[in-house]
Amino acid sequence: MSALTIMLVDDHPIVREGYRRLLERQSGYRVVAEAETAAAAYQAYRSAKPDVVVMDLSLPGPGGLEAIRHIRQWDKGARILVFSMHQSAPFALKAFEAGAAGYVTKTSPPEELVRAVETVARGGRSLSSDIADEIAAERLTARGGAFDDLAPREVEILRMFASGRTADEIADQLALSLKTVQNYHYQIKAKLGARTDAHLVWLAIGGGFLLAEEPVRDPPR
Structure with missing residues (x-):
């Protein structure tokens, strides 16, 4: 064999x-x-x-x-x-x-x-x-909630955003246009009901999409 x-x-x-x-x-x-x-x-x-x-x-x-x-x-x-x-x-x-x-x-x-x-x-x-x-x-217990609505690429962008990468950096690393990344960002916030970017990061960590030991920069403003 x-x-x-x-x-x-x-x-x-x-x-x-x-x-x-x-x-x-x-x-x-x-x-x-x-x-x-x-x-x-x-x-x-x-x-x-x-x-x-x-x-x-x-x-x-x-x-x-x-x-x-x-x-x-x-x-x-x-x-x-x-x-x-x-x-x-x-x-x-x-x-x-x-x-x-x-x-x-x-x-x-x-x-x-x-x-x-x-x-x-x-x-x-x-x-x-x-x-x-x-x-x-x-x-x-139906804990999945709004995360169920995110596509894998949206989850990946959420993870990158939550770790402190800017929209420009995400666009460069995923070979996407800045406008596309900005649209994803808006859609992710809308699906999760995030009021601010800080709230979005908090939701990502709470959902287990970012490990505590992963390096996290200050979130983009």
Whole structure:
């Protein structure tokens, strides 16, 4: 049998090395590519064509949602497993909407990641138990609210805005016009009912779209 090929996407080299060692201890698993940004992930995927992508969501600049969306635009059959610190049900659901096939949190036991890689490689879907519980609780209590109305690209722009990037920076990093980003900004505020930009940032953090340890600059005014 040929080896199962894997690409790792995370902006921390030491973390990627840990994943590599864990996965390559499994018989027939081989890491063939690594990337630390959304743009690099897209290029590496096109070059290596791995069987499975293990993708973090918190990347510098455009995040993992944008990377998932871009890869899936190029290859509808791409099998992408999110491996993230985000334990937010809305964020996990947006990852699936963008095209992910699995979602495992970094607080999960190592064997849960290995099982998820195997499941996604077979064409299945996988959720770690903690995020499955979060999604179930959200659905039972209807906590998703206005976030359900946001498209994955809107969530990515919300995340970038909440981390302190200006509209010009977002436009440059996502290859969009400034006017388009401004329109997205207006639409996101309207959908979430945000009264001010500060309120929008507060909503993004409360919804789990920005981790507490992610660097945050002062929000644009």
